[in-house]
Amino acid sequence: xxxxxxxxxxxxxxxxxxxxxxxxxxxxxxxxxxxxxxxxxxxxxxxxxxxxxxxxxxxxxxxxxxxxxxxxxxxxxxxxxxxxxxxxxxxxxxxxxxxxxxxxxxxxxxxxxxxxxxxxxxxxxxxxxxxxxxxxxxxxxxxxxxxxxxxxxxxxxxxxxxxxxxxxxxxxxxxxxxxxxxxxxxxxxxxxxxxxxxxxxxxxxxxxxxxxxxxxxxxxxxxxxxxxxxxxxxxxxxxxxxx
Numbered sequence: 540x541x542x543x544x545x546x547x548x549x550x551x552x553x554x555x556x557x558x559x560x561x562x563x564x565x566x567x568x569x570x571x572x573x574x575x576x577x578x579x580x581x582x583x584x585x586x587x588x589x590x591x592x593x594x595x596x597x598x599x600x601x602x603x604x605x606x607x608x609x610x611x612x613x614x615x616x617x618x619x620x621x622x623x624x625x626x627x628x629x630x631x632x633x634x635x636x637x638x639x640x641x642x643x644x645x646x647x648x649x650x651x652x653x654x655x656x657x658x659x660x661x662x663x664x665x666x667x668x669x670x671x672x673x674x675x676x677x678x679x680x681x682x683x684x685x686x687x688x689x690x691x692x693x694x695x696x697x698x699x700x701x702x703x704x705x706x707x708x709x710x711x712x713x714x715x716x717x718x719x720x721x722x723x724x725x726x727x728x729x730x731x732x733x734x735x736x737x738x739x740x741x742x743x744x745x746x747x748x749x750x751x752x753x754x755x756x757x758x759x760x761x762x763x764x765x766x767x768x769x770x771x772x773x774x775x776x777x778x779x780x781x782x
């Protein structure tokens with residue numbers, strides 16, 4: 540009798556556990572659903588001030604994690620202090636649910652520093668990614684429907700990271716800024732953001748970048764103190780960003 544009771548209790552606990560796990564992993568049906576197979580992602584850095592992205596993980600709104608690539612390229616602007624987020628040839632497709640959070644390891648040539656950034660895509664931005672926009676296409680001489688289905692992330696000195704949405708194929712369609720990243724410095728050689736450089740040294744900025752800084756100075760937006768950059772939690776310092 541006792542053995543039977545134990546068996547029944549164990550079975551109930553197993554079923555309850557499975558049910559709880561199933562509920563935990565259930566995707567909210569009210570979240571936006573993408574009407575396309577892929578969304579795209581691209582990286583930008585200001586003219587002269589190169590950054591390299593070498594490790595990116597995205598958390599989707601369905602609570603899944605995926606390692607992706609971000610190919611950072613030039614800003615398409617002749618003024619390093621201004622962003623131009625138009626389409627680029629380096630924008631890559633991502634075949635997953637809509638993004639909710641990015642965790643990005645990158646390096647800034649100007650700072651000679653490794654950074655790790657958390658960038659959140661809020662719900663309103665994900666809703667915008669699936670909102671159809673009607674526009675007239677001069678190339679095809681007809682009305683078209685487009686989506687802001689491309690995430691552009693800008694990497695600037697001082698740990699400055701900005702996210703935008705683009706995608707509607709209209710020359711006057713503006714990019715939509717959806718957030719700033721939370722950034723921390725990462726020590727060289729960290730196992731969180733491994734050093735990708737063969738000699739362990741970040742590439743220096745070019746003579747053109749040095750000349751521009753000498754003439755204009757470091758913009759306020761490119762200074763760590765204005766970007767709330769902290770030392771990494773892996774140095775065991777107080778109040779690290781919540782990654």
